[in-house]
Amino acid sequence: AASKIKSVIVLGASGGFGTLFSQVLAKDGIVVRGISRKGTPRADATFTDYLSADPCNPNEEVLERVRSASVIVSCVPPGPCIRALEALAPHMSKGAMFTDVLSVKSGICDAYIALQDKFPHIELVSTHPMFAPAAGWKGMNTAVITIRGGEISSEFTRLIETWGSQTIAMGSGQEHDTVTAAVQNATHSALISFGLCLGKIGYDAEMAARIATPPHKALIGIINRMANINEPDTYWDIQTDNPNSDEVWAKLEEAVGEVHAAVKAKDREKFCDIISGFKPLLEKGKLEGHEPPAY
Template sequence: MSDFAHSVVVGGGGAVGGMFTDLLREAGSRTVVVDVTVPAREGGSCLVADVTAPGPELAAALGRADLVLLAVHEAVALRAVAPVTRLMRPGALLADTLSVRTGMAAEVAARAPDVQHVGLNPMFAPSAGLAGRPVAAVVTRDGPGVAALLRLVERGGGRLVRLSAREHDRTTAATQALTHAVVLSFGLALTRLGVDIRTLTATAPPPHQVLLTLLARVLGGRPEVYGEIQWSNPGAASARRALAEALRSFASLIGDDLDSVDSLDLLGGAVGDPRAAAGLDGVFEELRRFLGPGLAVRQESCHELFRTLQRIDDEGETDR
């Protein structure tokens, strides 16, 4: 028997909402999917409604639900907190799948402080499947419903990583906003170099092939999803500034001057100072310390990744 006899998934027609809908139904929950249009996967059984202004049918579904999960954009989820929680029965759980946590945590604390709430952010594309994948979990108000939903995610194979709202946003600013900025900036740089993609593909060593592959993966997604991560995460701007500053630092270490500005390099030494070239040794050492004991494991993982791209000899690849 499911811990959630009745559940409502708002945005269940999307990839993330659909993943949680399947998880709940497989556990025996009678799950109502709510969306603004009827998704093909629901075969016409979807409740078409606006969650920010629930009508009678949606209000009834929310009133009998043990769990209401919001798998919608942040702006919609924030507007939905007050009207949805007013209709939820005592003891029911509110959950959401937002990729930014601090705003939602504050809204729930202000509008529904007595309602159990947990945010679940799948750190992977839903098409990859839940098994073995990390799911960031941020508990705003704990309770038996929260524990039950977290158990359900673990039974489905998800690997829970529990964080505070602030820890979550600071971490995802690095793992998502920074990563996406690096990959898309790499692609933009290639377009500005005027190189031919066929020539690149034919001559690229494995590290470049991996970056091209990452670029292709990002481009397979929806721009608004990547844009929301950049715009809504409070730490994303700092991550992008750190990236820009790091590039300037790297350029100055090898005697370049990106902005023709006579300023001090972030890692020590003036821009264009020949002595700064030796600083690259220090950068390598600093980064090796940062990666710590996992360095060797990641190096081996990279070697295995390269082997899936092409047959290579063991010699020389680490320098390319």
């Protein structure tokens, strides 16, 4: 069946997610139009057309595109995202959808809720692809928070699933940020601290690679990806913007201290109990198809 989505505008089109959206939407035969304050798209982008303009202060060329768009996808930071919504929504067609790809949702969802009565003619959905753009959609998860849904948001969710991503509906920005405090903040905090620790103890990467254990290989692979593929600013935004970040850091410091205290006290029972405690913590959330090797 033909898609109800005929034309998509991507704001912040010069970045990684803007480029990724251009690629998958163009393959689906959808007109995908980039708008960015930066003058040129990336070489691997496949936009139908690309306009260098400020969506927060739109000129007539921007508004002409907005009037015919089924969807506007914002790939810009929270402040410009909200300003763009306020500037563009009055010109969006009835039933069109505005969405974003921000990593932290409490603030943006609160803004959508505050503005939904002002713009009753449009659908408002906040999406979070739970991966870096370089990874692509296939096999990845995408969180979806619907403030006001409809035909276009349902079709957009279906499109994401055809790209190979599983979509997960979440009830609110607050729910999202509570879960991602563990999935992203705690995970990234531990990994960044691990990488920093290696540098402080004089890590010999060449020798370590020759004798590495499976857990070490796994962690080195992840921090290598963090350093070489992903944008460090993404991790910064997650750590600074998630309202639960301070609590996560406090608990991480507490956890490291608790393990260290058991080691210093030579308390074997306490140390083993900590590790054994992971089993009941994790047994309900096994990741299908991601069972680790026996270490």
